Amino acid sequence: EPEVTQTPSHQVTQMGQEVILRCVPISNHLYFYWYRQILGQKVEFLVSFYNNEISEKSEIFDDQFSVERPDGSNFTLKIRSTKLEDSAMYFCASSLGTGGFEQYFGPGTRLTVT
């Protein structure tokens, strides 16, 4: 069964460093998303991506964040200068469409900023 994959599973970085989180969405899906979940809190939307551009972003997704689909399979989230409060689980998700289409989530990357 097709699934969303994410690498790495765990990333430890120092404050101020850049990190890139990688995702491979389900191959025939057209919409891609990043969510994050701070420990003990609910899953929060960061950004959605369709047709090689950002379609929607939340207030959390400020200038420190960027997304890219560098080739036909990968979808990346870059944090330019990490802060302590960026420590969280980051989930990638993909869907065939919007308006009722299911979103399938990857296993997540645990980002720890020290």
Add this chain to the structure above:
Amino acid sequence: TQLLEQSPQFLSIQEGENLTVYCNSSSVFSSLQWYRQEPGEGPVLLVTVVTGGEVKKLKRLTFQFGDARKDSSLHITAAQPGDTGLYLCAGGGNTPLVFGKGTRLSVIA
């Protein structure tokens, strides 16, 4: 801002008991999805409901979408220890998913 409230927050029951958890909002959603999440893992999709009043069954799990598409419930019949986990509801449509905080279920053998 769309919010989803889930209740109860925690639920501990004996194996074989039935239970219902709830997901409520003041907003209308085009669709509502239920996920189950294990510690340190991503949410795993259980079901999507899109029509007001819709009922879907997945083995011992029954999901219902409210007539006004503002609320949903998950009923588990004869709970088993394998049902233990965090159950999340998420509302969506043409907007990104909005998640509730979840109901943490513990089924004791």
